[in-house]
Amino acid sequence: MLFARDVPDLPFPDEADTLQVLWCPLDHEPYFQPHTIVRWRGAEAVGSLLIDAPTPDPDSDDSYLPMACVLSPERVEEYPAGWGLPAELRQRIWAWEDGFPNPDGWGYFSHLSSAPGSKVGGWVSWIQDPEQVECSKSHEMAHLLTIASREFDIENGKRWAPIEERSPHAPLEIQEPTDLMIQDAGSLYLFVCLKCPDLPVNSLSQGS
Template sequence: MNPRTPGRPLDVEALFPEVAPYRRRTVRLHPRAGSPRRRDSSVGGPLLWPAEEPWPTCPDHPGSPMVAVLQLRLIDLPEEVVPFPDGCDLLQVLWCPRDHDGCWVEPLVVWRRAPAKGARVRPAPPPPAGAVRQYLPRPCTVHPEAVTEYPSWDLPQELWDALEERFDRLEEERGWAYQYHLSTAPGIKLGGYPGWSQEPDVPRCPVCRQPMEHLLTVESTEGDALSSTAWTPADEGPRAEGPGLTLGDLGGVYLFECRRCPGRPFAQRFDCA
């Protein structure tokens, strides 16, 4: 049975109609340890990497190969919450699993047309010497599910200030916290809102200088003691057998991109829980 998010405990827009204009859709990937194949969408699985292309290496650690983090086929997504570039049907994300100055990992985002069946593909090299074990995702199959989100840390400050008393009253009277139970889904997800654990820090495109758009959140777990009652699939604990990542103190890595500029420049942010 595919993991699925529990039904929403409350009608967010009925309680807080002010947040309705900020509604977004995200695809939760629900990675579960398994044996994905090369043509499967996966977390930490084998990539469809063309044989004629060299395997990417880390710009900060010359010769250090990157490792596969994510492969998503457009056909496997229940909704196109992030527009794929024209002619592309495959998203691949890799990173260098070694500590870097000022960040945990060094990511790479690749959009491409999937190689035709029978085309030669390049096998992944072994992880580099010095790789941090907690940055090496265990191979997982994925179970994409589209859900609705509302901003938490990304809610405009003036709106948060206006709603805070009602948020607090809801938690006191019914036990549901807007921030942890009703706003953003935890885990590994495409589109929607970043899974910030701290103050948001949205990067600006180095080309056009406009705020970039959230592409992908990679968090250590699918839930925690605060959010698990609302977001963790039934019969699964917050540490269900997934990719086994530990990013900071159970924090996350957030990838952003600019969809206005050629080549879709990308950037990363990260924080600790």
């Protein structure tokens, strides 16, 4: 659940200030991912929060049941991934990276472009080829939310791992804080249509 006060850049429909994302912890076609339901609501309609989470259905897939953890949102600055850049600019970046001493292997595509992991808004960090997502009225949809199996890998963790938890080898318990596994170390992407008044949401997933 996300509140407008905590994510001021997130678009909300009129008279709504709360985003709830629910999912069924079983595989659903066509992407073999959890089926998601999104609700835009007013906070007063949500009521009091449950102290104890309901017991999951015994048929639930354990890989879709997150481990309890603390969410600490942080605003970051990121840039488009390589696929989102003009070919001429990609060539300039490669030439720039090749043109100066870089013993630690830092580069634009791993350390400066789209942030990996779970996030709200920003550029999509695709695992496979980029996909264009459209709503039922054929409007191109914008990235709303990513729920990731892993927050980073050993290489891009040099840039994106929290400073408080950073280590040379990005331990597994930091890479996978929620213990979720979507497809094969994949991500579930949610997209919102900003042209439709009710802000409909679609989802898809990719695996590694």
